[in-house]
Amino acid sequence: MTKAASAAAKDFAAAGVGGVHLAWADNNGIPRSRIVPIGGLADAATRGVGATSLFAVFDSHDAITYGHAGLSTPSGDVRLVPVVERLRRLAGQPALAWAPVRQLTQSGDPWPYCQRAVLEAQVAEGARRGLEFRAGYELEFAVAPAGSTDVVTSPGHPGPAYSPHALVGLDGFVAALLHDFAANGLRIGQLHAEYGVAQLELSLAATDPVSAADDQLLARQTIHAAAHAHGLVVSFAPLIGLGAAGNGWHLHTSVRRKGRNLLDDESGVPTGDGAGYLAGLLRDLPALTAITAPSVPSTLRLRPGYFAGAYAFWGVENREAPLRYVPGSQLLGADHANVELKTSDASANPYLALAVVLAAGMAGIADAAALPAPIAEDPGGWTEGERETRGVRRLPADTAGQDAALTASPRVAGVLGDDLLGAFRAVRASDAAWAAERTADEIVAAHLWLY
Structure with a gap:
């Protein structure tokens, strides 16, 4: 690894790169980084870069909580070791490169608070069971002119939703996104003006879960840089205003055994182990949401009628469902079949979000969990009695409810x-x-620019 890091550093230095972002996401989904000079990359790959262990107990507002006994003092240090094979030069910041990190103890062992290691362990557990996963993110974000204090009163595009006209004024920004994503090794499925105020959405191509989480972090860096270069700021926050549609970071996953997509079925709904995978997600959806949509604005976003997923149920192509099953088809092929988790946003650590989704799905397969019938309607329009009859319950609407679901x-x-x-x-x-x-x-307002 040292040899590879030295070779990369030499090539990057010759191209004008002066430093490397060593990046990770904390337990609030907020990206953090340390920049090392390009000449220090090989040393960082060998020995890591020091950082306080207290990053694991930073809250969303950069306050340090000592409420966890394991990190209850300001003493402690971890080593941030770059994943050199994921090293990228940043097209929108050409003097800088970027790499995700592993968080290790000073002896070089995995640190129990390293979120990337948690995901790697679940991928390895899947491989032990003969399962392989694919994952990809859809990222929604709102755009505003630089210097704006909010998006609702200073929208970066006028709409209409899904219209090409909405993006004419953002032509330079859109062009930069397409160029920079390709240059940074990120494949976009599509990019468009979304439904919310000044909202855009882009989808990242599916890949292995660890790379998908890495890609999500790199995508944020890429978007922020392109926006800055074109006099814009972007908000990935779960909500930009109480009456506005929120920003979801929808998480798509699929599971395979011996190359076969277990979620694909000729009947149009998953059966067998594919049904077990989806049933596992549904069974643990309240606890999953505590990880995948964990912030206080996340709970405010999960409202009926906003395509955010307020009730625990699944549906076939039902965009109000928190678990939207997307079937394969003759046109799209069997590989297209996947499950979209809509109760997911930028305040989630992407590694933890994927780790718990895979674990819940694997548990569903192992238990042959029963999958109830899909729902095509919006249960938000039903009476309480109708929801009770169909077994549809509200997802936790506050932090206390999420914590109770998680610990249960x-x-x-x-x-x-x-x-x-x-x-x-x-x-x-x-x-x-x-x-x-x-x-x-x-x-x-306090969460608008955090992510």
């Missing part, structure tokens, strides 16, 4: 391990205490 599910909580689970819960409690003293509008 050993299948999900166990993925994190006691140390990381304790830190994650402490961070959520710190966020909730902060939010308790503020209005909903203040909460939304």
Whole structure:
């Protein structure tokens, strides 16, 4: 690895690269990084770069909580070791390169709070069971002119939703996104003006889960840089305003055995192990959402009628369902079959989000979990009695409800391990205490530019 890092550093230095972002995401989904000079890359790949262990207990507002016993003092250090094979020169920031990191102890062992290691463990567990996964993100974000304090009153494009006319004024930004994503090794499926205020969406091509999480972080860096170069700012926040449609970062996954997509079925709904995978996600959906949509604005976003997924159910191509099954077809092929998790946003750590989704799905396969019938309607329009009859319940609507769901599910909580689970819960409690003293509008405003 040192040899590869040295060779890359030499080539990058010759091309004018001066430093490398060593990047990770914390337990709030917020990207963090350290820049090392390009000449220090080989040393970083060998020995890592030091960082405080307290990053695991930063809350969303950069306050450090000591509510987790394992990280209850300011003492401690970890080593950030770049994943050299994922090293990229940043097309929109040509003097810089980028690489995700593994977080290790000073002895070089895996640190129990490293989210990337948690995902790698679930992928390895899948391989042990003969399962292979594919994953990809859809990213929604809102655009505003640089210097804006909010998006609703200073939208970066006028709409209409899904219209090519909406993007004419953003032509340079769109061109930069297409160029920079390709140059940074990120494949886009599509890019368009979305439904929300000044909202855009782009979809990343499906890949292996660890690369999908890496790609999500790199995509954010790429989008922010392109926006800055064109006099814009972007918000990935779950909500940009209480009355506006939110930003979901929809997570698509599929599972294979011996090359066969288990979610594909001629009947148009998954059967066998594919049904078990989807049933596993549905069974643990409240606990999953505590990881995949964990912030206080996340709970405000999960409202009926906003295509965000407020109730626990699944449907075939039902965009109100938190679990939307996307079947394969003669036109698209069997590989296209996947499950979209809509209760997912930028406040989720992408590695943890994928790890718990894979774990829940694998548990569903192992248990042959029963999959109820799909729902084609929006249960938000039903009476409480109708929802009760169909077994459709509201997803947790606050941090306390999410925490209760998480701790009640050993299948999900166990993925994190006691140390990381304790830190994650402490961070959520710190966020909730902060939010308790503020209005909903203040909460939304304070999260607008965090991600």
